[in-house]
Amino acid sequence: xxxxxxxxxxxxxxxxxxxxxxxxxxxxxxxxxxxxxxxxxxxxxxxxxxxxxxxxxxxxxxxxxxxxxxxxxxxxxxxxxxxxxxxxxxxxxxxxxxxxxxxxxxxxxxxxxxxxxxxxxxxxxxxxxxxxxxxxxxxxxxxxxxxxxxxxxxxxxxxxxxxxxxxxxxxxxxxxxxxxxxxxxxxxxxxxxxxxxxxxxxx
Numbered sequence: 001x002x003x004x005x006x007x008x009x010x011x012x013x014x015x016x017x018x019x020x021x022x023x024x025x026x027x028x029x030x031x032x033x034x035x036x037x038x039x040x041x042x043x044x045x046x047x048x049x050x051x052x053x054x055x056x057x058x059x060x061x062x063x064x065x066x067x068x069x070x071x072x073x074x075x076x077x078x079x080x081x082x083x084x085x086x087x088x089x090x091x092x093x094x095x096x097x098x099x100x101x102x103x104x105x106x107x108x109x110x111x112x113x114x115x116x117x118x119x120x121x122x123x124x125x126x127x128x129x130x131x132x133x134x135x136x137x138x139x140x141x142x143x144x145x146x147x148x149x150x151x152x153x154x155x156x157x158x159x160x161x162x163x164x165x166x167x168x169x170x171x172x173x174x175x176x177x178x179x180x181x182x183x184x185x186x187x188x189x190x191x192x193x194x195x196x197x198x199x200x201x202x203x
Contacts, residue, residue, distance in 0.1 A: 021077045027102040028056035030075060031082075035060050035068055035100065043101040045116040047149050048089030055103035055114055062087055065098040069145055072102065081105035084146040084153075085115055108144045109133065115147040119174070119202035132173055142198075151201040159196060163189040174200040 022030075032039040035058045043055035060068060065084045072082040085099035103114045109130045118125050129152065136142050141157030160166035167189035171178045180203055182188050192198060 021079060024056065024080070024102065024104055027072075027076055027080050027082075031056060031058055031072060031100065031102050034071060035064075043099055043103065043114065044086045044089070044091070044095070045149060048086045048091040048095055050116075052114065052116070055101050057085060057099045057101045059095055059097035060100055062098040065100050066145060068100050072100070076102065079104060079106070081108065081111055081114070083111045083115070083144065086148045087146075087151075088148070108142075111144050111147045112152065115149070117147045117149060117152055119150065121202055122175075124202075150203070151199070153197065153199045156192070156196045156198065159193060163193045167192060170198060170200070174202060176201055176203045 028039045028041075037058040037060055040057045040059075042051035042053050043057040044050060045052050065087070069082050069084055076082060080102060081104075082100065082102050085101040086095070087098040089095040101114065103110070105111065105114065112126050112130055112133070116126060117129055119129060133142060133144065133152075133154070136156075140160055143155040143157065144152065145155065146153035164185065167185045170188060170192075171185050177200055178185060178188055181199075181201075182191060
């Protein structure tokens, strides 16, 4: 036993760093306790109008959603994902607040699959969006923390060496980010360089 403990310590695999795998129901319980909100036995797609029964969610103040996701991720362990989901419900009646979702997932790209994110007005389905995000992940490292029907947000782990060229690439992939948002590619490059965050939406 002592030899095993020493080996784990040498390899940096101490018990303080280990994450014990948990199931979705346990994750949902953790979500409820962490948020102080009732757990819904679904998340939503299609702007809040379509329940997705393979996930669990709570509704929280939008200002609290991102921090709650970060707290959950450090405690969920492998095989589970957490993210900010629908934050603009078109259901009747509309849900109030931002969804925080937990679901089974192999990696962060399953976030888009759970949310059923798409850009149908630009002829891009979920897997098309994932392919592009995987390119950026390979080049710079990204951390997807929000996804809904037509919106995705992620952090850049490393800034691109040419921010203007990257902003041009973002604009080509998602024109509404500039045309209905920040107004220019130069402004987009400035914000990305300052915040290391990329927000995408397709109207």
